[in-house]
Amino acid sequence: MRLLSGISGGHLQRYFISAIFAPNIHLHQREVTMTKTTVSKNQYADSRDFMTSLLFRKWTIAIILSLGAETKRYSALHRSLPGVTQKVLTEHLKQLERAGIVRRFFYPTIPPRVEYELTKTGLELLKLTGDITMWFDSHSEALHKSQKTYDKKRVTVLRRL
Known part of the structure; x- marks a missing residue:
């Protein structure tokens, strides 16, 4: 996964939520490629993150x-x-x-x-x-x-x- 630069906090939160449900996304014309296995291993490292995102x-x-x-x-x-x-x-x-x-x-x-x-x-x-x-x-x-x-x-x- 490439490092995201120049993304505000709100956009970053939307990115992480989108990354869970849509692993291959475009965000402000920056392509971010993630594999489903990578996302599933790391998506809910903290239950509070899951709770707040949902x-x-x-x-x-x-x-x-x-x-x-x-x-x-x-x-x-x-x-x-x-x-x-x-x-x-x-x-x-x-x-x-x-x-x-x-x-x-x-x-x-x-x-x-x-x-x-x-x-x-x-x-x-x-x-x-x-x-x-x-x-x-x-x-x-x-x-x-x-x-x-x-x-x-x-x-x-x-x-x-």
Whole structure:
């Protein structure tokens, strides 16, 4: 693998995420060639890296919460997440399915029908996301107050400069 130079932090994170799912990628006209065996040996050296690359993407938690403990058709899931594009939703669902969090059911009918549900692992994750949501709800007022206090201090400091 060639050394990547001139790539910002955000692009670097996207590179590593892309490298896991698309081993032969182009990034800003720089070709990076990786073999699947190299990626699979090194892709999850740290479980925190895996967690952040999968769970802390913009729509992942929303998808898990939307699926809940029920099976949903793709169109119903898409409607329940205003603002997400079909491309992004499909990409996230594939990654969650690959990680064993979501199970996909394809029915070869006319028109084709696709349904998604959380696996046992996904249901455990749902409970955790529910706990995080409850924590945020119980602390949101204090968090917002802290942000306002910080912002006021920051503005005061900037005015002095």
